[in-house]
Amino acid sequence: MSTPTSEKTLFLGSFVHSKTLGNLEFLHDSAVCVDEKGLIVAIERDCDEKKVQEIVLPRLGWTAGEISVWTSQQGQFFFPGFVDTHIHASQYPNAGIFGKSTLLDWLNTYTFPMESSLSEASKAKKVYSRVIERTLSHGTTTASYYATISVPSTNLLADLCLEKGQRAFIGRCCMDCLAPDYYRDESAASSLADTRATITHIAGIDPTNALITPIITPRFAPSCSRELMHGLGALQKETNLPVQTHISENNNECDLVKSLFPEFDSYTEVYDGHNLLGPKTILAHAIHLSEDELDLIKKREGKISHCPVSNSSITSGTARVRWMLNKGVDVGLGTDMSGGYSPSVLEAVRQAALVSNHVAMGGEDMAKLSAEEGLYLATKGGAKVVGLADKIGGFEVGMEWDAQLIGMGVVGGEEKGDMGPVDIFGWETWDERIAKWVFNGDDRNTLAVWVKGRLVHERKF
Amino acid sequence: MSTPTSEKTLFLGSFVHSKTLGNLEFLHDSAVCVDEKGLIVAIERDCDEKKVQEIVLPRLGWTAGEISVWTSQQGQFFFPGFVDTHIHASQYPNAGIFGKSTLLDWLNTYTFPMESSLSEASKAKKVYSRVIERTLSHGTTTASYYATISVPSTNLLADLCLEKGQRAFIGRCCMDCLAPDYYRDESAASSLADTRATITHIAGIDPTNALITPIITPRFAPSCSRELMHGLGALQKETNLPVQTHISENNNECDLVKSLFPEFDSYTEVYDGHNLLGPKTILAHAIHLSEDELDLIKKREGKISHCPVSNSSITSGTARVRWMLNKGVDVGLGTDMSGGYSPSVLEAVRQAALVSNHVAMGGEDMAKLSAEEGLYLATKGGAKVVGLADKIGGFEVGMEWDAQLIGMGVVGGEEKGDMGPVDIFGWETWDERIAKWVFNGDDRNTLAVWVKGRLVHERKF
Numbered sequence: 016m017s018t019p020t021s022e023k024t025l026f027l028g029s030f031v032h033s034k035t036l037g038n039l040e041f042l043h044d045s046a047v048c049v050d051e052k053g054l055i056v057a058i059e060r061d062c063d064e065k066k067v068q069e070i071v072l073p074r075l076g077w078t079a080g081e082i083s084v085w086t087s088q089q090g091q092f093f094f095p096g097f098v099d100t101h102i103h104a105s106q107y108p109n110a111g112i113f114g115k116s117t118l119l120d121w122l123n124t125y126t127f128p129m130e131s132s133l134s135e136a137s138k139a140k141k142v143y144s145r146v147i148e149r150t151l152s153h154g155t156t157t158a159s160y161y162a163t164i165s166v167p168s169t170n171l172l173a174d175l176c177l178e179k180g181q182r183a184f185i186g187r188c189c190m191d192c193l194a195p196d197y198y199r200d201e202s203a204a205s206s207l208a209d210t211r212a213t214i215t216h217i218a219g220i221d222p223t224n225a226l227i228t229p230i231i232t233p234r235f236a237p238s239c240s241r242e243l244m245h246g247l248g249a250l251q252k253e254t255n256l257p258v259q260t261h262i263s264e265n266n267n268e269c270d271l272v273k274s275l276f277p278e279f280d281s282y283t284e285v286y287d288g289h290n291l292l293g294p295k296t297i298l299a300h301a302i303h304l305s306e307d308e309l310d311l312i313k314k315r316e317g318k319i320s321h322c323p324v325s326n327s328s329i330t331s332g333t334a335r336v337r338w339m340l341n342k343g344v345d346v347g348l349g350t351d352m353s354g355g356y357s358p359s360v361l362e363a364v365r366q367a368a369l370v371s372n373h374v375a376m377g378g379e380d381m382a383k384l385s386a387e388e389g390l391y392l393a394t395k396g397g398a399k400v401v402g403l404a405d406k407i408g409g410f411e412v413g414m415e416w417d418a419q420l421i422g423m424g425v426v427g428g429e430e431k432g433d434m435g436p437v438d439i440f441g442w443e444t445w446d447e448r449i450a451k452w453v454f455n456g457d458d459r460n461t462l463a464v465w466v467k468g469r470l471v472h473e474r475k476f
Numbered sequence: 477m478s479t480p481t482s483e484k485t486l487f488l489g490s491f492v493h494s495k496t497l498g499n500l501e502f503l504h505d506s507a508v509c510v511d512e513k514g515l516i517v518a519i520e521r522d523c524d525e526k527k528v529q530e531i532v533l534p535r536l537g538w539t540a541g542e543i544s545v546w547t548s549q550q551g552q553f554f555f556p557g558f559v560d561t562h563i564h565a566s567q568y569p570n571a572g573i574f575g576k577s578t579l580l581d582w583l584n585t586y587t588f589p590m591e592s593s594l595s596e597a598s599k600a601k602k603v604y605s606r607v608i609e610r611t612l613s614h615g616t617t618t619a620s621y622y623a624t625i626s627v628p629s630t631n632l633l634a635d636l637c638l639e640k641g642q643r644a645f646i647g648r649c650c651m652d653c654l655a656p657d658y659y660r661d662e663s664a665a666s667s668l669a670d671t672r673a674t675i676t677h678i679a680g681i682d683p684t685n686a687l688i689t690p691i692i693t694p695r696f697a698p699s700c701s702r703e704l705m706h707g708l709g710a711l712q713k714e715t716n717l718p719v720q721t722h723i724s725e726n727n728n729e730c731d732l733v734k735s736l737f738p739e740f741d742s743y744t745e746v747y748d749g750h751n752l753l754g755p756k757t758i759l760a761h762a763i764h765l766s767e768d769e770l771d772l773i774k775k776r777e778g779k780i781s782h783c784p785v786s787n788s789s790i791t792s793g794t795a796r797v798r799w800m801l802n803k804g805v806d807v808g809l810g811t812d813m814s815g816g817y818s819p820s821v822l823e824a825v826r827q828a829a830l831v832s833n834h835v836a837m838g839g840e841d842m843a844k845l846s847a848e849e850g851l852y853l854a855t856k857g858g859a860k861v862v863g864l865a866d867k868i869g870g871f872e873v874g875m876e877w878d879a880q881l882i883g884m885g886v887v888g889g890e891e892k893g894d895m896g897p898v899d900i901f902g903w904e905t906w907d908e909r910i911a912k913w914v915f916n917g918d919d920r921n922t923l924a925v926w927v928k929g930r931l932v933h934e935r936k937f
Contacts, residue, residue, distance in 0.1 A: 108901045111915030112908050115844050145887050145899055327830040328915075330837055330844070356915035366830075369788040373834050376791055383576050383791065426606050433894065433936065436918065438606055440569045447573050454572030454789075454817035457897065457918065475894065 021468035023077055024049045024416075027064055028087030031449070032095050032409045033391040036340065041445055042410070047093070048075060048082075049416040053468025058412055085463070087420060090439060090448070094390075095408055096156025096417035096464060097360035098397025100320035101259070101299040101349025103161040104172055105130045105139075107146040109353040117330050118265035121354065123195065130163040130188070131198040139168035140175070146358065147179045151472040153359040154461045156417035157182040159259055159297060159320075159349075159401055161232060164188050164200055166209050170216040173227050177220055180471035182417065184401060186232030186259055187213045191243050193275075194234075203243035207250065214254065226467065228257065230297075235261035236285045237271050248290030257295040257402060259320075260286065263308070264300035265331045283308035292317050295402055299349055300325075301339070302332035309342055318400040319346045321392065323366040324355030333374050336367065336392075337382045347397030348389070364389035364453055386453040387446075420463040421452060432476040435459030482929035484538055485510045485877075488525055489548030492910070493556050493870045494852040497801065502906055503871075508554070509536060509543075510877040514929025519873055546924070548881060551900060551909070555851075556869055557617025557878035557925060558821035559858025561781035562720070562760040562810025564622040565633055566591045566600075568607040570814040578791050579726035582815065584656065591624040591649070592659040600629035601636070607819065608640045612933040614820040615922045617878035618643040620720055620758060620781075620810075620862055622693060625649050625661055627670050631677040634688050638681055641932035643878065645862060647693030647720055648674045652704050654736075664704035668711065675715065687928065689718065691758075696722035697733050697746045709751030718756040718863060720781075721747065724769070725761035726792045744769035753778050758861055760810055761786075762800070763793035770803055779861040780807045782853065784827040785816030794834050797853075798843045808858030809850070825850035825914055847914040848907075881924040882913060893937040896920030 026049065030042040046067045048057040059071050064086075068079055087093055109125050116124055133139040143162075150158055160176075160183055162169035169187040176183035187210055191200040200206035214229040221227040231254075233239045233247050251258055263269055263282050272282045279285045283304065286292040294316035301319045304312075312319070321334050331354075339346050348363040349355075355363070367389045374382035384392075398408030407417045424434025425441065437455045439448065452460060464472035487510065491503040507528045509518040520532050525547075529540055548554055570586050577585055594600040604623075611619055621637075621644055623630035630648040637644035648671055652661040661667035675690040682688040692715075694700045694708050712719055724730055724743050733743045740746045744765065747753040755777035762780045765773075773780070782795050792815075800807050809824040810816075816824070828850045835843035845853075859869030868878045885895025886902065898916045900909060913921060925933035 108899075108903075111898075111912040112904075114911075115846060141887065141901070149899070327833055330833045332837060333834070369827075369830075372788055372791045373794070376793060385576060426602065433920070437572075438569075438610070440602070442569075443573075450575075451572040459894070 021051060021053055021470070023051050023082045024468060025067060025082050025084045026093055027067070027084065029092040030410050031092045033387070033395045036391045037385055037388045039387050039390065039449065046071060047410060047416070048077070049468045051468070053415045055410060055412050055414050055416055058410060085420070088422065090425065091420060091422040091462070093418050094421050095394040095410065096419050096466065097154045097393045098347055098401060098408065099150065099155045099158045099350050099360050100297055100347035100397050100400045101322055101351050102150070102158050102358070103352060104143055104146045105133050105161065105163045106353035107142055107149070107358065110358060111356040113329055113353070113356070118268055121329050125353070127195055127198045133163050133168050134165040136167060136171065139165070139171055143172045143175050147175055147181050149358050151179065151181055151464050152458045152461060152474070153361060154419040154464055155181070155360055156419070156464060156466045157397070157401060157403065157407060159184040159186070159230060161186050161188055161259070164190060164198065164209070166212045169213050173213070173217050174220060177227050180226070180466050180469050182226050182407070182466050184228050184230040184257060184259070185213065185217060186230040188232055188234045189243055189247060190234040190238035192240050193238050203240050203246055206243050207246045210247070210250065214256070231256050231258045233258070233260045233291060235268070236282065237268065237275055241289070244289035244291060251293070251295070252290060255295070257297065258291055258293070259297040259299070260291065262286065262298040262301050263303045266303060269303050281305060281308050283311050287311060287315065297400055299351060300331065300334065302326060302334045309339065309344065313342050313344050317344070319344055320349040320400060321346050321367060322349040322351035322355055322363070323370040324357055324363055325351035327366060327370060328356055329354050333370050333377065335374055335379065335382065336371060336384060337374070337379065345396065345399040346392055347400035348392045359458065360393050361453065361456055364393050367392060386450050389453065390449070416465055416468045418465050419461050421460050422462045423448065423452060423456070423460055433459060482512060482514055482931070484512050484543045485929060486525070486528060486543050486545045487554055488528070488545065490553040491871055492553045494848070494856045497852045498846055498849045500848050500851065500910065507532060508871060508877070509538070510929045512929070514876045516871060516873050516875050516877055519871060546881070549883065551886065552881060552883040552923070554879050555882050556855040556871065557880055557927065558615045558854045559618045559808055559862060559869065560611065560616045560811050560821050561620050561758055561808035561858050561861045562783055562812050563611070563619050563819070564813060565604055565607045566594050566622065566624045567814035568603055568610070568819065571819060572814070572817040574790055574814070574817070579729055582790050586814070588656055588659045594624050594629050595626040597628060597632065600626070600632055604633045604636050608636055608642050610819050612640065612642055612925050613919045613922060613935070614822065615880040615925055616642070616821055617880070617925060617927045618858070618862060618864065618868060620645040620647070620691060622647050622649055622720070625651060625659065625670070627673045630674050634674070634678050635681060638688050641687070641927050641930050643687050643868070643927050645689050645691040645718060645720070646674065646678060647691040649693055649695045650704060650708060651695040651699035653701050654699050664701050664707055667704050668707045671708070671711065675717070692717050692719045694719070694721050694752060696729070697743065698729065698736055702750070705750035705752060712754070712756070713751060716756070718758065719752055719754070720758040720760070721752065723747070723759040723762050724764045727764060730764050742766060742769050744772050748772060748776065756863055760812060761792065761795065763787060763795045770800065770805065774803050774805050778805070780805055781810035781861060782807050782828060783810040783812035783816055783824070784831040785818055785824055786812035788827060788831060789817055790815050794831050794838065796835055796840065796843065797828065797832060797845060798835070798840065806857065806860040807853055808861035809853045820919065821854050822914065822917055825854050828853060847911050850914065851910070877926055877929045879926050880922050882921050883923045884909065884913060884917070884921055894920060
């Protein structure tokens, strides 16, 4: 296997992306030139294919014959690919199955049995292939995955992401405590060795981490011994790899951490005390944090993955995203499937808005997140969270082309087939079209998806 | 126009419906015989087409040649059609467009301008045709619609529902106060006369209300004069028609009602005092009710339409459905589109579960609604709310065939085309399949829809 390359491509039409939180930029009648490495090498406004041919291509030293052209049709637009900053690939078959459980019983009832069963290679292949295809179809160009404790099946997830062209962080779950006998690392030492095995595997298939990067994954403090966390902290220092874990998701979990780690003043300090909290750490959930904890996260430049669908589904709580943003902490969105029922980041955008409304109804008037703010979190915010803000999340020269083409059905239009759940009547402003997409759109509106310039998904009608 | 009839039809395979709150009944290898009037005349368990031919048809006096047959394939099932107990047909073009507004500014910014514009017949026809097609495609077999103040366009909605075969309650909005000049009934007298005009029109097109029933619709107390409400209360007594209105949706609205109607002790008493609260009254929202108000609603046998998507979208609050159910009040689900962004009752089921989780997170531990309970509210509960519990909402001999055929994609299966957003791996129990449908399903899973025995929607691939 090797990192796939793509052709030189010219994208023409409308481009929409987040400039800052809540502010979308609309580039109409524009052109974006992407080279064979997937890099954006030119962005031209107010132009058509003719102008590109006459002015832009010569400047780039390109000839018309060597490029392919993609044009967004009337009403369609290119949008940055979504970044899912927290998703459990191994839990995909359970999407939607959670009953009335909350975190700790949900783990034992639904999650550990499913994850454990993926040590069987054929099952892992079936599940992981499907989750990558599904998330690509929803426009997820980058995913920060939790796999399982199994090295072979975690490595398989990395192989499949590379093959199918999804940018991914691949985490083998480290858990040597408080998990059932049938699904637990044997010891801190074996957990560390297995983590290194996956790091080595990925170095073999994608040496420059062009697409695939290992991520150090202590599942969460209650399932990790001090020895394991110390070892993972040291491994992070040695490798400078990113880290992902869960924090402060559920009140019972917080109580458990307090009783398991009485020497620390807070959940956040447990990670910090094991050198697991730094600028490359992704903390999922972060619901029940104190002001001091958020200050510490800010000081360490830790990142937060907000998982609204999951938090409302398994009754974890309502994370205060505005509070985090106001503090200057970087926040992205996670589906947290299958704590969250949906593999779609667009669904997470929608629910981020609704959860923020619930925070507002709880008394924090300014908490509400707009559709535009949700889209920022899903793209640029997520790119910051996974440490790729210079590469993805928007359309700028020098960034890579991770993008999706969005289209919606026009009432009385000439399109044939299922044009998806959104109806455009024709009088909507662009802002209104975006709102319609955010609140009623689904994978049918994602017509095509590219990662690093490579076409990785095209909707079948 | 006349009420459409259908053929004698035999439905074979799996049938799922709610017996009681939270309890689904699964009938596999079963047969349901529906006569040409759309009535269920026989339900046979443990049988196949051969047994039906040999035993059931002779008993009914039917011959094989005169019936058509529908069979649910492996994994598919027939489910009762959804009842949307609160939907504004006229707001459909605004679905998803609400910004950060709350009720009172939402009405003035988005809603009144759109509703007003539907006095133009061609626009009303385009919008109403689409909303009926869309809601049918989502499995809504019965809808309790708010139209606009315009008599011709409200009558058009009735005509279109009859033509397309959707069971519907059609309400001309009555509002002679506190609405903008460009969109308000001229007087209480004109509002009453216009309401009668629609009642007369519907009596002309569907004299027995086989499909279409007028519903008396005081928009909400703040937009109705005392004279108008008295008149509508008298009209209800005269005609025995159902009534629909909004109640206690938003804190500012509740304050407004208190200041407008100081002679009443509560919002509920405003309606009760004008003879608008009875067993045929559908009250939408009911979020900020006091115990006394719910007691009064129970005493009058009033019905409640719970609209979770809307309540979370325009930040109205979290209705306490378990509290209502425990009190013995009948509750159904409403999309309240476009306060709610989605025309799908399945989305309302999903959000009813999530909103109930938010109520639980607020301290009412027992508040959580399961997927099965949500489905009850969407079918049997809704049927009670619209006064049709003897006709629709379940599969029983003597009831009418309002149903949808549900199918989900099988990973690695042989189906071609877009099999929808749900992936079945094959090891799921039936309860788990239902959960997957509720949390990730959409209109792609609704393969066909019948109202009163007539096929009114079939999914195009």
